[in-house]
Every structure is written in C-alpha cells, then in structure tokens.
Amino acid sequence: MPHPPDSKALSQARYTRFAEGYVTSETHAKGSDLDRLLAIAGPQPHWQALDIATGGGHTALKFAPHVAHVLASDLTPRMLDQARQFISERNGVTNVSFEEADAENLPFGDDRFDLVTCRIAPHHFPDAQQFLRECARVLKGGGLLVLQDQVLPADEEAARCVDAFERLRDPSHNRAFNAREWEGMCQAAGFAVEHSEQYVKRHDFLPWARRQGVDDATIERLIQMMREAPAIAREWMDPRDWATDAATFVNRHILIRGRLG
Numbered sequence: 001m002p003h004p005p006d007s008k009a010l011s012q013a014r015y016t017r018f019a020e021g022y023v024t025s026e027t028h029a030k031g032s033d034l035d036r037l038l039a040i041a042g043p044q045p046h047w048q049a050l051d052i053a054t055g056g057g058h059t060a061l062k063f064a065p066h067v068a069h070v071l072a073s074d075l076t077p078r079m080l081d082q083a084r085q086f087i088s089e090r091n092g093v094t095n096v097s098f099e100e101a102d103a104e105n106l107p108f109g110d111d112r113f114d115l116v117t118c119r120i121a122p123h124h125f126p127d128a129q130q131f132l133r134e135c136a137r138v139l140k141g142g143g144l145l146v147l148q149d150q151v152l153p154a155d156e157e158a159a160r161c162v163d164a165f166e167r168l169r170d171p172s173h174n175r176a177f178n179a180r181e182w183e184g185m186c187q188a189a190g191f192a193v194e195h196s197e198q199y200v201k202r203h204d205f206l207p208w209a210r211r212q213g214v215d216d217a218t219i220e221r222l223i224q225m226m227r228e229a230p231a232i233a234r235e236w237m238d239p240r241d242w243a244t245d246a247a248t249f250v251n252r253h254i255l256i257r258g259r260l261g
C-alpha cells in the first residue's frame with residue numbers, strides 16, 4: 001500500500017503537537033493490555049530492554065520494575081521529553097534512559113538487548129518489515145520481541161475500510177496489518193512466533209478523534225464512513241450509540257511474542 005515519502009516527518013510533526021495528550025491518554029496509560037504485554041514477556045531482573053516508539057512512556061514505565069534497565073526511544077524529541085518528565089520526574093523511576101531513534105534505523109549496536117517492546121506504533125512506520133529486521137539485529141540470540149499494534153480483519157475490503165477510518169483521524173497512520181501478515185513478517189525477520197492473541201479496545205469516539213485534533217468536518221466524515229462501512233468492517237468496529245455524544249467503537253490489537261532464533 002503506498003505511503004507518502006514524508007510520512008516520518010508527518011508523524012514527528014503530529015506527535016510534537018499532541019505530545020501532552022498522549023501522556024494523559026487513558027487508552028495508552030491504563031489499558032489492561034499493558035498487563036497482558038508484561039505477562040506475555042515474562043521479564044527477568046537482569047534483562048536489558050529497549051522500548052521502541054515509547055510515546056508517553058507507559059510501556060517503558062510498566063516494564064522498568066521488572067528488568068535491569070529500559071532504554072525508551074522515540075522518533076519525536078518532544079514525546080521523549082514528555083516521557084522523561086512522566087517516568088523520571090513524576091514517578092521517580094531511575095532505571096530508564098531516553099534516546100531519539102527511528103524504528104527502521106536504530107542507532108544501537110547488534111546483540112545488545114534481551115527484550116524489545118513496541119506498543120501501538122508500528123502502524124506509523126513506512127516499512128514495518130525493516131522495523132522487524134532492526135529489532136532482530138539489536139536483540140541477543142534467543143531474545144524476545146513483544147509487539148502490540150492495531151490489527152485488521154482478514155477480509156480485504158473490510159481491512160481497507162478499517163485502515164482508512166484510522167488514517168482519516170490520523171494522517172500519520174501509515175497502515176495496519178492482519179494477524180497472518182504480522183506473523184509472516186515476524187517469521188521473515190527471524191522470529192519464531194511463540195504467542196499471538198487479540199485484544200479489543202473500546203474507545204469513546206469523540207475524545208479518540210479530538211486527541212488527534214480533528215476538526216468538525218472530519219468528525220462528520222468519520223461518522224458517515226462508519227455508517228457506510230461494509231458489514232464485516234462494522235462488525236469489526238462494533239459502533240454503539242453512533243452519531244451521539246456517547247458514541248463508542250472498538251479497534252482490535254494483536255499482541256505477539258516472537259523469539260529470535
């Protein structure tokens with residue numbers, strides 16, 4: 001699927017603008033998906049961990065008490081500032097450091113980490129396969145990749161609709177993948193997929209849209225898009241109280257544990 005060549009610059013610009021909103025976002029801070037990620041990873045106290053696209057730092061903060069060190073990285077310097085304030089200054093955690101890094105071109109040496117985490121971010125990356133190759137490169141042999149991202153239905157028409165709905169709200173959403181595509185890409189990068197599960201996240205539609213600064217006209221287009229969505233896409237997104245102030249819908253995430261061979 002095509003993506004604009006400047007999509008990284010677009011991600012950076014948008015996350016610079018919305019950085020504060022991501023630290024306080026309930027979706028990112030409080031989801032029980034973070035508990036699932038931790039359980040799936042089974043972190044060990046001596047582990048060196050890398051969190052890619054740390055955003056507000058919620059995954060890094062969750063893992064920090066369970067490992068020796070977390071390197072929290074992100075493409076957007078303003079997001080990293082927010083993550084630093086949130087983790088080190090507000091929560092007093094001392095085993096997390098912060099470094100600017102592009103997920104597709106990590107500025108870290110080979111065989112360095114026991115664990116790489118990346119939560120709700122790969123849909124921004126122009127080349128998800130390259131991101132996975134970089135994860136494999138920086139992990140030690142036998143190391144773990146624990147990944148969470150939006151997942152699409154297997155049906156192609158429904159997948160296009162769900163992906164377009166997300167992209168209309170956030171133009172830096174490059175593309176999501178279905179479960180089979182994720183598992184194939186992980187294997188192609190050298191990971192044995194040991195575990196894969198899906199997680200359903202219900203969102204309040206208006207706060208979800210406003211967090212990315214959408215205007216009223218775009219909200220109307222999103223509402224219309226949901227109304228006109230093919231049946232499989234509607235079933236996937238499960239809208240409730242649609243077009244009222246209480247409207248909700250779900251997006252679905254895949255959680256994967258891959259072990260480097």
Ligand SMILES: C[S@@+](CC[C@H](N)C(=O)[O-])C[C@H]1O[C@@H](n2cnc3c(N)ncnc32)[C@H](O)[C@@H]1O
Nearest residue numbers: 011015028053054055059075076102103119124
């Ligand atoms: C939704 S936030 C991530 C949420 C966070 N991982 C969490 O657990 O709450 C998406 C993040 O991806 C970052 N990002 C986008 N493209 C990136 C890239 N190519 N490399 C690294 N980070 C990227 C953005 O700067 C933003 O901070």
